[in-house]
Amino acid sequence: MVGIPTLIQLVLVWIPTLASIVLSFFKWDGLGLSGFHFNGLVNYNFVFNQAPQFWPAVLHNIVWLLFLGIIGTPLGLLLAVLLDSKIRGSRVYQTVFFMPVMLSLALIGIIWELMYSQNNGLINNVLGTAGTPGAIDWYGNSNVNLFAALVAATWRHAGYIMVLYLAGLKGVDPAIKEAASLDGANGRQTFFRIVFPAMAATNIIIVVITVIESLRAFDIVYVINHGQNGLELLSVLIVEYLVGETQVIGIGSAFAVVLLVISLVPIVIYLSRTFRNQE
């Protein structure tokens, strides 16, 4: 009963993760189990010092995290707080904001292309720049395309966060809110000093989700332009060295290990909080 699930987990998750680490120190053609050559830190040297896309990718992942952390997640919280109050039609609003959460990020990339297209997109037409030389190519211009992708990603992210916070807010004892307002706290004080701290468990999960979503970001930029020209991300680099024309397994694995090490930070924080009381 424990055996099969554990075996699946081992073979399809944990051994591949360890294999990524091992492969990052080797040169391998992937053609058979014989062609391994120990390569020391050569792959890492390439990743950190020579791969032209590495540092841009790191920067873009950081921008991704900051954008979701400063705009996407707080927007979701704001929607949840507004919809949790006694507002008429709360269900309808919730349905609207939650709709994009059902869509794949790949599809979201396509739907927003219809908004962003240089001459035929809705945005440039509303701005009146469509068809003029001043029309911005939102997906093509490397100065803005990261933010264009992030707006589209936020369209989905905010609804997701909203739902999680709506559940979190329902878990807050109304009595402490009442007590706060009896003590003369206004709405804002009650929220920031009482309600928000009371949702500590939800807050942690949302921080972890925001960080992990930023590290996992892949689909939307891959649909837009295969993650090039301003949309490089760590996840894209791994795939590029895996399925690209210049397949170099060792280097792709070194990129994967970098992403793994960064990902372990939020994962360890989350796990140690979640399982602290169970040992």
Place this chain on the structure above:
Amino acid sequence: MTTTTTTTRQAARTAKASVGTAKKIKNGPAIWGAYAFLTVAAILWLIPLLWAVYTSLRPKADTDRLGYFSVGGSYGFSNYVNAWTQGGFLTYFGNSVIITIATVALTLLFASMMAFAVSRYSWRFNVTLLIAFTAGNLLPPQVLATPIFELFKLIQLPYAISDSGSLLNQLVGVILANTGFQIGFCTFVLSNFMKAIPQELGEAARVDGAGVWTQYTRVIMPLTRPALAALGTLEVIFIYNDYFWPLILIQSGNRLPITTAINNLQGEFLSNYNLLSAGAVITVIPTLVIYLALQRQFVAGLTLGANKG
């Protein structure tokens, strides 16, 4: 007795109502601000989808003549018919259905077994296993992609089973990768749910002579049904929306599920936004149907995963 209760309830209701009114009057402008913000936000939220639907209903001849940002010309479903026939949607949907159903069934089966074992029996490695399972699902899938790709490539299968001679370019490969990746999350959620089922139920069954399997199938699984329904709905959407594993593991276009095949449509319908938007809307429809029918389950699944722990 009844009267007292009713009166108390009525009193409570009146009190509540008066508090509500008092609050509303006090927060008058704030409430209107909230309505204004929410309404503007909701309209902005709907625009991308409505724009896609609007574009999809207009023939290319009309938008070429009038521009996409215009009203007029004819409206109809011709783009949908063309997208459906040219895009090969039937094949893609078929692949999506196979991958989704198989993955969700396998994931829920194995995850429920695992969750049953770690939540109903005290065993030394319970917490360690649960941590390992949960952590696995939190990794970015790209971290595992290279070794899984190579593993699937190196596994030799008879050509009678696999026309590629390996697990690459096979729906089974995608199903396996997805199952492996989703089991961790489902085990975590289900084990939290099963922990809340009173231990006495298991003990009672044991006293009656029920073995481990009987307890699992007859006692615990029926009680876990609400969690399975919520989680199942969530997983159906997750897997249907999965873009990554087929991208890596499938090479033939006609074996792709719809979400990954979108990429090809984008190339095929290049600069024909009417067809592209129709294709996008067709792809949205199954998720939207599930959403409208099972919204409660879906939201329950999401929050089930996030609120425990």
